[in-house]
Amino acid sequence: MIRVMIVDDDALVRLGLTDLIEGDSGLQLVAAARDGAEAVAAATAHRVDVALVDVRMPGTDGIAATAQLRRLPRPPRVITLTTFDLDAYVFDALTAGADGFLLKDTDPAEILRAVHLVAAGSAMLHPAAARRLIDQHHRRGGRTGAARAARAAVDRLTPREREVLALVAEGDGNAEIAAALAMRESTVKAHVSRILGVLGVDNRVRAALAARDAGLL
Template sequence: MIRLLLVDDDPIVRAGLRLMLGGAPDLEVVGEAADGAEVPALVAAHSPDLVLMDIRMPGTDGLAATEALRARPGAPEVIVLTTFNTDEHVLRALRAGAAGFLLKDTPPQEIVTAVRRVMAGEPVLSPAVTQALIDRVAGLTGRDTRAEAARARLALLADREREVALAVGRGRSNAEIARELHLSLPTVKTHVSRILTKLDLNNRVQIALLVHDAGESGAG
């Protein structure tokens, strides 16, 4: 069973999520919170595998809660909930270690699928959406400095690790990377793990964001 914690200040949204997720045989909602400040205690009490986190909440918002949660060892995965068109802070959540984001009007079955994908190690972000987020949000102050810092971090990787990182930045799955680079699937997984360790990153989304920051996402 995948254990879920729902964090949203709207009780109607929480009720809807609980209803749709509770119908899946492999998902279990183990707790709910209306404010990001409640998250640490609930995570300690219920040990969820994944947190569905609203961004806009009174008190402690989902961005601050995600940053605090993902900084802890053994933290659960986080998927942020957003309205996208009005929320310009999704990238901050992804940089903090969230595994992706869902629009609040995402069809129920897609939310269930997204939860399963994240728990299988796949981010819930298409390459097109990743690029749209970066174009919308990341732009602005410090872009050149961030690009230089990202390129310096990528330079720490061995040649093959860098090739794998660039492929992750293009939204490729492990299986696709294996085919493109003529590697075995276990070898690709090993490279991804080494990249995460060397660069002190949480997940594949952060690899992709680093590649985009470096201006390398179109490579290959």
């Protein structure tokens, strides 16, 4: 059972997400918070596997909340939600440790799929905004020192690990990578773990950014 927390200042959004989560037998809603401060308190009191966090909230916003949640002793994985296509804050949220982001008008089935994927260790980026996210990353300096560092790190990977990383950067989950490369899923997990260590990142989104910085794709 995946334990989920909803964080949004809009009561109607919280209600809609609550109905969605409670309709999935594999998910359990354990907390709902109105801002980042409430979210951190709730995640401290309850074990949370995945938090759906609105980016723009009064008080402690989604970016600050994501950073604080990821620093907890039992950090939940975070999916940020935004109203606008690539909100200006999304890159900062991913940098703070989010495992992905979705637009609030994403199909409900895709939101549920994202929760399951992120809980399993994958990343989830809204496809319409993923390319623009990478472009924004490059405009913030990804083409300079970060690109050189990424290339040097990727060069330390084995050819097989680079194949896995390329598929991670495309947004594939472990099962999809295993099928594409004719590997066991447990082997893929081991490769991904080593890749994150070599790249010096803590989630698949940052690994994908590093792969693109390095020109792997």
